[in-house]
Amino acid sequence: MYQVRFYKGDYQWRQKQANQDKCAAYVEHHFNSSPSIxxxxxxxxxxxxxxxxxxxxGKSYALRISREFGAPLGGKSGLLIGGYNGRGNGNLKYTYMPAILLEPLFASNPIQAEWIRSAEGQDKLAKILADSIIEFFPDGSLIGFSVGHKYKTSRPSDRGAPLNGGGVEADYAEIVMEKAKSVLEKFSPSAVPVTPVVPTMPTNDIRVIKDGKELWVHTDIDEDDELIWxxxxxxxxISGQST
Ligand SMILES: [Zn+2]
Incomplete structure (x- = not known):
């Protein structure tokens, strides 16, 4: 019920494509960086x-990250409106749909950089992102993803900040988003058990039942009819011409 599409090109172009596709929500993924480790x-x-x-x-996502990773909340309750002195605003302001830019952890922090590089940390980040989308956009539909820095037409070699200990911001943001896409596209609200349909009395009806749900029933059957599968x-x- 969810479909995730990655948008590439310059940031304004990505947002306009997502508008055209009528995405229900738009996310750009970064990792933060600071001169202070x-x-x-x-x-x-x-x-x-x-x-x-x-x-x-955005607040809900930041709070989940804070709880799961034991990281303090930045900004105001985890939110920085307009970004750092306006940096970040242009990444989102052209969208017609709800849009957030994630800075969950610091690439410059040695402990957090290890989390970002680990499959376990990536899975956790992906699940938190997917869960926040499922919570805020329960009707599913198309979700737009943008990997920060990577795939810009204007600066194709940009990969964002280096990770402390090796690697670069954008490559890990992309790994996390790919994992979140897979969680979302596998998500099905009908995983909730369906009450099985069981005939209360023996009948001659023929039913087609899939995963406990009745898809088709035919009632005009005589007990002398012949059934051959x-x-x-x-x-x-079904043959009523019994011989
Ligand atoms: Zn960045």
């Missing part, structure tokens, strides 16, 4: 023009 807070950026929904979604062609023959 101690910086360790979790923050989400929204545009200056962001809706309340974007802000609440052809397993090869998967056809059930």
């Amino acid at each position: 101690q910086s360790d807070y979790s923050v989400v950026i929204t545009g200056y023009n962001a809706s309340e929904l974007s802000k609440n979604w 052809d397993p090869e062609n998967r056809v059930l023959y």
Whole structure:
């Protein structure tokens, strides 16, 4: 019920493509960086023009990160509107749908950089992102993803900040987003058990039941009718001309 599409090109172009596709929500993924290796807070950026929904979604994501990774909340309750002195605003302001820019952990922090490089840390980040989308956009539909820095037409070699100990921001943001895409596209609300349909009295009806749910029923059957299931062609023959 979710479909995730990655948008590439310059940031404004990505947002306009997502508008055209009528995405239900838009996420750009970064990792933060600071000259101080101690910086360790979790923050989400929204545009200056962001809706309340974007802000609440961003706060909720930042809070989940803070709890799961034991990182303090940055900004105001985890939110930095407009980004750092306006940096980040242009990454989101052209979107028509709720949009957030994630800065969950610091690439410059040695402990957090290890988390970012580990499959376990990536899975955790991906699940938190997917869960926040499922919570705020329960009706599913198309979600737009943008990997920060990577795939820009204007600066194709940009990969963002280096990770302390090796690697670069954008490559890990992409890994996390790919994992989140896979979680979202596998998600099914019907994984909730369905009450099985069981006939209360013996009848001559013929039913087709899939995973406990009745798909088709035929009631005009006599107990003398002959039923022949052809397993090869998967056809059930009903013959009332008993001989
Ligand atoms: Zn970045």
